[in-house]
Amino acid sequence: MRQHITVVEYSPQWPLKYEREKEKIMAILKENCTAIYHIGSTSVPELAAKPIIDIMAVVKSLERVDAVSADFSEIGYEYLGEFGMSGRRYLRKGGDERTHQIHIFQMEDSCNIRRHLAFRDYMRTHKKEREKYEKLKRSLAKRFPYDINGYCDGKEEFVQEIEKRALEQYEKEKGNDTASKGSVGFKFTKEAADENRRK
Secondary structure (H helix, E strand, O other): OOOOOOOEOOOOHHHHHHHHHHHHHHHHHHHHEEEEEEEOHHHOOOOOEOOOEEEEEEEOOHHHHHOOHHHHHHOOEEEOOOOOOOOEEEEEEOOOOOOEEEEEEEOOOHHHHHHHHHHHHHHHHOHHHHHHHHHHHHHHHHHOOOOHHHHHHHHHHHHHHHHHHHHHHHHHHHOOOHHHHOHHHHHHHHHHHHHHOOO
């Protein structure tokens, strides 16, 4: 069965679901986990979204994550390794009607960590862009209810533009112009684009 794409109203239950899942994840990763975040559309209050809880974990060692992959299976996750993005571990839960997904990065991968946080923080603080994004997602979900590629292709241009703005704002606020070093641009154009299409 193909994934059914539904976009629903923001739910105050989403942060609570994240918190419950966070505890399970941290119990598996233990001291290897240096930080964990709720990311993606369900982390943005007032934004309608696919009801999938996106979680980003930051770890000291991806090899140590691989070593506990069976523990993630025990709590319902498919452990898919890099899944098209080098330096990441990707896990999903819920089958075709997905409920959660985890993106795990090593702590040195500040580029990918920052872009996820930048997108989230930008959408939380920019109502106009948030409303445009919601309208676009609702329209695409109606047009492509069982075509995830069509849904994601329809969002790609908007998401890429928002991420560029978000990264600029994030780096200014953090006082660290990573973009000027070229690393953000490389990650965005080479590997992050496909992942961002699924936000």
